[in-house]
Amino acid sequence: MPIRQPSTMADLLVWHRAFLAGEEPDHHETEVHCGWYKTKEIKGGPWVPAKIYISREICPETGELLCDERFRLDINGIEFDPYDRWTFLRPISREGYDALIQRQRDIPAMTATTTKLDLAEEPILP
Template identity: 45%
Template sequence: MIDMIRQPTTKAEQYDWWRRTVSGERVPRVEDEPKPGFYKRRMVRGGPFVPVEIWLEQEIDPETGELTADERLMAVCNGQLCDPVKVWTYARAISAEEYDALTGVRERIPDMAVIDAAMDLGRMAAIRP
């Protein structure tokens, strides 16, 4: 019997699709295969964008560098854990800077905290700081 070494997926491999997409490359997207990265989506049509992050959870032995469990995709949408496959369908790749800006927008603009209703984006532009 051959002892298989379980090497974790590298960060470069994990974020390749997202990095290429954000840089403007048209990369094929598979509907049920979420990719780690930073995204935005709307919870309802006409609603504000909310931040989405997808990442690969890895349990790695600190001594050997090998995986101690299967890798699994995780996601957070608007601060709540969620199913990466479900959120992936509507997610648009954005830069890490845009993601950081979106994560704080609810505190800066109270109307943006209402994520389950459409909003008047023209009125929002008028009140921007």
């Protein structure tokens, strides 16, 4: 029986990196990809950070996968089914993801992710 090797980070991020590089990789509704994203909880709301990652269990002695790798989706610190939300995610860089998190820390109004935000009526300054 062959050893089941875990996916490498480079392999997991191929699609995401290609998208950010402007290569226009295939985008299918039923195929999710690891990486950093932004999304909105409601139309007109602020952008919130999201990331798709893999959960897995690896044997510390052999490096073999002990279970199947599973995609996970974290949106603003809450876990969701990545297949349900995939089509609403917009790829961004890791730096862009970190910047969204920092913006929420710096601008309290940005944490109201289920409220429409009209910057013309209420400008927000850091």
